[in-house]
Amino acid sequence: MKKLLAGAAIALTTLAGIAQADGHANYPDRPIMLMVSYGAGGATDFQARIVTMTAGNDDALGMPIAIINKPGAGGRVGWNWLASQAEADGYTMGAYNIPHFIAQSVKGGVDYSAASFEPIANWGADPAVFVVAADSEFNSMADVVTWAKANPGKLTFSGAGLFVGHHIAALQIEKAAGVKMAYIPNKSGGSGAMKAVIAGDVMAGVNNLSDAFRARAAGTVKILGVADLERNSFMEDVPTMMEQGLNVDNASVNFRGVMVPKGTPQGVIDKLAAAVPAMFANSRVAGKMKAGGSPMHIMTRDEVLAMWAAREKTLKDLLAGL
């Protein structure tokens, strides 16, 4: 009897599955658009182009993905558009950056929150690192904290903007060390913030691990610490903040992935959630990402949902005092 019931259940689920898939059996039957809320050439844009390059293959979506850039105001412009104007038909997707868009929605003044979007899959995780110019007198986070304690509010350090991963890391470092420093958000984003460090416009900076990795290879910066739970395989020699006595977790790690607007048919979401992680796992994609110094971290829809919820809670606590 039990077997029979189980069999019936399986049959029903399969039938339901077929019925549901039926409405979207042909999806996708035209190219899909992926909105990136940062400019062409930035890290998110660059990685989005790589991870979607095999979308047209038959074992992926069978249709190409076209990247559309809607940059402005640290990503707010693009995500506002995706939440309020984009059609929820499965042919418009967006790239997300965590913690950026959640931090912005916690801060307010935007038309979206984590509830406005449905995650599909995560492709990368880029931790924030603390950098100083190659000729800087600072050689460890302890040096930085000592100087900042002696000169409250005078240590200038750059980052890509306000309420982005770099800013979150900056807030966490200041809180953990119990010091006040001067965070200088850069108008031109991560590359501008890195330039400010190299040129000596500021004394230090928080930046992406992938960009700092290249800058260090170029000999222009020193990397003093990683704001993550573990050391990164791209730079095993750089200690985490925790190892250096600063209680900074991975809340600032820049997770990048794909999402769709709320209201997209469930059948389409399921289909994408099944196909997209496999597409990210393509060996050609992995090769290009590794060559570019971009750390990959593939997560399924369920894992991303859990990660979003956890981040939202952390960020609400962290930003409550601001």
Place this chain on the structure above:
Amino acid sequence: MEFLYYFDEVFTLWAFSMLLLGTVFGLILGATPGLSPTMAVALAIPFTFKMEPAHGLILLGALYTSTVAGGAVSAILLKIPGAPANIATTLDGHAMAKNGDGKRALQLSFLASLFGGVAGVLLLIFTTPILAKWALVFGPSESFWIAILGVTIIGTLGSTSVIKGLLAGCIGLWISTIGFDDILGTQRFIFHSSLAGGINIIPALIGLFAIPQVIAMFAKGRSHEDMEVLEIKPHPLRKAIREVASSRRALGIGTAVGSMIGLIPGVGGQIAGLVAYDQTRNFSPERTKFGTGHPEGIIAAEAANNAMVGPSLVPLLTLSIPGSPTAAVLLGGLIIHGIFPGPNIFRDYPQVVWPFINSMLIGQVLMCVFGLMIAGAAAHVARVPRSVMAAVVLALAVFGSYSVQLSMDDVFVMLILGTGMYFLERYGYSAAPLVLGLILGPIAEGNFVEGAMIAAAQNGIGTYFFTGTLNLTMIAIVVGSIAYSVWLELKNRQVGGV
């Protein structure tokens, strides 16, 4: 002289085909309003995925070089700058074309581009270490003063009086504040959700320059006034070469100013042409002829915007800092092949970097040759009746605005700004100062805000912006530039001018 060993890599079948392809497509894309160098390079990157690194970069480099020069074609024949870099070219280029000398204007522009472009790439080859230091000297305060220097040009650009020029510039500065503030995220002047992203420079550029033209052409077409758009007189190449060769002042100032300003990360590319144009005008005994189709105006502007191409790659190649949107896209093209730019790039990847740079040198020559062929064909464009031309330009304007981020909002913004500009032009205002305000606003504001925040943590705003040799030098140039225009204006009044 190491680069000489890598010339044969450019002349392989594959590499040279890429170079030809990039140059021809670049000229066509550059001449299409709305397709900026940045977009042309971004569109081509996926095609380089499967190529050899050197071949892919040659394609991208050729595209960059020739889109910048190609922008002069529409600037001259249609008064629509293909990209912000070509704004200065419209001032005298289109005026000359209107006088019937469109072919001559195109010839001058491509020959000056060749000179400036080659000089720029040679600077890149021989003086990279020095240029790299220069690029880093410009912090927030110095970049702020560069933008202010640009603002001082606004009044004297293309309008019938300084006051009207300044007013147009103010409108441009105001438009540039629309949308989310880039640093703080505050919302400014967003009356409709389509303005949230601010006014994108490309649709604005197309609208402000093209739409008044289109309206005027339709109006004249209806009344059957002169059905020909432009008369194009023949102009022997020999004469154009002699003319360019004898304009040493315009070539020299254009190339020097273009390459020095083009190098400054985040500032240079868009205003190098205009600053060079203005400086050449200041030093010219025939100052009053500028804006009426004066050859020096075209030569200075085009020498400058092509001289910028080589040096603008210095911060990218040696410091891994993309100084312009186009450089940012090129950085993506490099990284995707596993090439990390940095001080050792010439040591670590000579087999990729040198063919890339050499191909830009040869690309300049190809660009000039094909450009001169286009100049020869320009007479055919001239035979198109005005009403047909208006329709074609309108279609291109809509296509170009839409293609920037596939958004109809941009098309409406383009049409509204353009219609407004048509009426402003009837009262003697001109589009160039307005666009300059639109470009300079964010540069001045962003650098001021950043500088003010750094200053607040250090010695205060006064010390930060008003001390240091470079700051003081820039301030002196700004004050001198203003004093000079006031003096000229007063002198003109005494003579009984405007």
